[in-house]
Amino acid sequence: MEFHDIQHQSIPLDEEFFFKLPKTDLHVHLDGSLRLKTILALAEQQKVDLGTDTEDGLIELIGPGKHHASLHDYLQGFEITLKVMQTEEALYRTAFELAEDAAKENIRYMEVRYSPILHTREKLSLAAILEAVLAGLRDAEKAFGIRSGVIVCGIRNISPAVSLRLAELAAAFKNRGVVGFDLAGAEYNNPAKDHLDAFTLILSNNVNVTIHAGEAYGPDSIHQAVHYCGAHRIGHGTRLRENGDLLNYINDHRIPLEVCLSSNVQTSTVADLDNHPFKFYLDLGLRVTLNTDNRLITNTTMTKEYMLAHQHFDFLPCDIIDIAIHGAKSTFMPYDLKKQFIREIKSEVKQMLLDQAQKRQV
Numbered sequence: 001m002e003f004h005d006i007q008h009q010s011i012p013l014d015e016e017f018f019f020k021l022p023k024t025d026l027h028v029h030l031d032g033s034l035r036l037k038t039i040l041a042l043a044e045q046q047k048v049d050l051g052t053d054t055e056d057g058l059i060e061l062i063g064p065g066k067h068h069a070s071l072h073d074y075l076q077g078f079e080i081t082l083k084v085m086q087t088e089e090a091l092y093r094t095a096f097e098l099a100e101d102a103a104k105e106n107i108r109y110m111e112v113r114y115s116p117i118l119h120t121r122e123k124l125s126l127a128a129i130l131e132a133v134l135a136g137l138r139d140a141e142k143a144f145g146i147r148s149g150v151i152v153c154g155i156r157n158i159s160p161a162v163s164l165r166l167a168e169l170a171a172a173f174k175n176r177g178v179v180g181f182d183l184a185g186a187e188y189n190n191p192a193k194d195h196l197d198a199f200t201l202i203l204s205n206n207v208n209v210t211i212h213a214g215e216a217y218g219p220d221s222i223h224q225a226v227h228y229c230g231a232h233r234i235g236h237g238t239r240l241r242e243n244g245d246l247l248n249y250i251n252d253h254r255i256p257l258e259v260c261l262s263s264n265v266q267t268s269t270v271a272d273l274d275n276h277p278f279k280f281y282l283d284l285g286l287r288v289t290l291n292t293d294n295r296l297i298t299n300t301t302m303t304k305e306y307m308l309a310h311q312h313f314d315f316l317p318c319d320i321i322d323i324a325i326h327g328a329k330s331t332f333m334p335y336d337l338k339k340q341f342i343r344e345i346k347s348e349v350k351q352m353l354l355d356q357a358q359k360r361q362v
Contacts, residue, residue, distance in 0.1 A: 003350045006357040007318040017356060018306040021320075022348050023107045024327035025291050025302050027210075027235055027258035029184075030114035030133065031081045032294025033098050042084035042093070050080060065299030071216040071267040072186060077297045086122040088132040095136030101295065103144035105303045109331055109341065112137065113151035113182050116169065117162055126169050134177040149179030149332060151210060154198055156183055156190035167198035171205035179332035180208035182235065183225075187217035192224040199229040208232050208332040210258065215269050219243035226255065233258060233330060238269050241277045251286045256330035260293035261308055262300045279313040282322065289327045317353045324349045 036055045043050050052058055062077040084090055095112065102110050116129040130150070137148045152170040154163030163183065170181045181202045183192055192199075192211055202209060211225035215236035222240055225231040226249075234240070237257035240247050250257070259278050263269075270276045281288045290305050292298060309315060309323075328345040331338055 003317070003321075003354060006353065007321075008316055009357070010314065011317055011353065011356055011360065013310055013320075013356060015303060015307050017352065018310070019105050019303045021106065021303075021306065021324065021352060022345050023105070023302045023306070023324065024289065024331060024345075025102060025107050025110045026233070026256075026289055026327065026330060027260055027291035027293055028098070028102075028110060028112055029294050030094060030098060030112050031078055031085055031118065032297040033101075033292070034081050034085075034094050034296050035097055035101070036296070038094065038097060039081060039084055042090050046084060046087065046090070048083050050083060062297065064296055065262070065266065067266055067268070069268055071269065074263075074267045074297065075186075081296070082118055085119055086124070088124065088128055091119065091129060091132035092136040095133040096140045098295070099137055099140030099146050099148055100144055102302070103140070103146040105301055107146060107302055108345070109328075109333070110146060110148045111151050111179060111332060112148055113153050113180075113184070115153035115155050115166065115184065117155065117158065117166060126165070127172075130169060130173055130178070134173070137177065147333075150177050151180040151182050151332075152178055153182040153184040154195055156185035156187060156192070156195070156212075158185070160195045160197060163195040163198035164201065167201045167207075170207055171201060174205060174207050178207070180210055180232075182209075183211045183229070184235075185212070187212065187215060187221050192221065193228040196228060203230045210235055212236060214239040215264070216267070219246050222246060222250070226250070231255070232332075236260060236264065236269070237281075238264055238277065241280060247284075247286075251284060254287050256287040256289055256326065257281060258291050258330075259288050260291050260298070261305055263293035263298045266298060273308070273312045278309065282313075282319060287326050287330060288323065289330050290323055317357075320353065321346065321349045 036058050068074040116126045119129045154166050170178050209231045210233035211231045212235035213221040213225040218239050219242050233256045235258045292300050328342040
């Protein structure tokens with residue numbers, strides 16, 4: 001049996017299949033992806049008052065997987081996690097554990113994003129904050145084999161001068177573990193073009209750019225990300241469908257979209273999955289990737305995101321292999337490494353789908 005014989009057949013796939021599937025996660029926030037047990041342990045070590053000392057209490061405060069009225073409401077959970085992420089030890093541990101958790105579900109490559117400026121409450125330097133996370137990810141690669149990189153985030157609703165400082169930091173750590181620069185935070189009334197100095201510096205240093213855009217604001221936000229700030233990828237891009245001309249530009253220039261299905265529902269970016277444009281984008285040929293956004297706040301994993309997409313959009317084998325390859329193609333890896341990575345992912349996913357089809361025939 002060849003792959004072309006099954007690629008348009010409907011094959012029942014279970015959670016175990018997607019757990020074993022080789023995956024990427026290109027849009028995952030460090031401060032939204034802690035273990036509940038770790039939050040409690042760090043709070044006890046650091047004598048930080050969270051308002052609770054139990055996992056059930058944390059769940060009540062953070063609301064993992066809860067539906068929120070807006071992105072602003074969704075982001076409130078980060079106030080809890082950030083309280084315990086103000087030391088080098090905590091940053092190292094949370095980075096290491098995130099990579100460990102990802103490796104357990106066969107995520108082969110991950111790009112972890114966070115904003116060092118949010119971890120300076122105890123007067124740590126930006127360099128120390130970044131080095132602690134990079135050390136955690138390096139040690140996780142040695143222990144579990146998962147490759148990763150860091151994306152430094154500027155914040156839309158913090159001064160553009162701070163974004164410039166963070167851009168300088170990202171440029172200084174290029175080729176030392178930092179693979180890109182992002183602009184996160186509330187889109188409304190905080191246009192990306194206000195942070196143009198940061199992106200001018202980033203692009204002049206040949207650093208990759210991804211920008212949160214089209215999540216809580218319309219396609220003009222995506223336009224600014226691409227045409228003002230030189231974005232190579234778009235975080236979310238959910239509202240791109242509102243401008244067909246821009247959509248075709250994004251498609252023609254193969255600018256990937258970092259789609260986060262569960263998160264988009266929980267932030268009320270879309271009312272429900274029936275209203276999500278993911279399958280529409282995929283059918284049009286856009287380079288769409290699947291991602292977690294926040295493993296804790298969203299209460300998800302890459303396995304869950306694939307399973308959710310498969311069940312809701314009735315994916316065929318050709319869809320699954322397209323998404324897996326889109327993820328590999330969209331990484332900020334150097335080209336020579338990326339070529340080999342794409343070949344590995346394509347070969348493994350095809351073989352898994354063939355094996356699944358053969359099981360069904362037996």
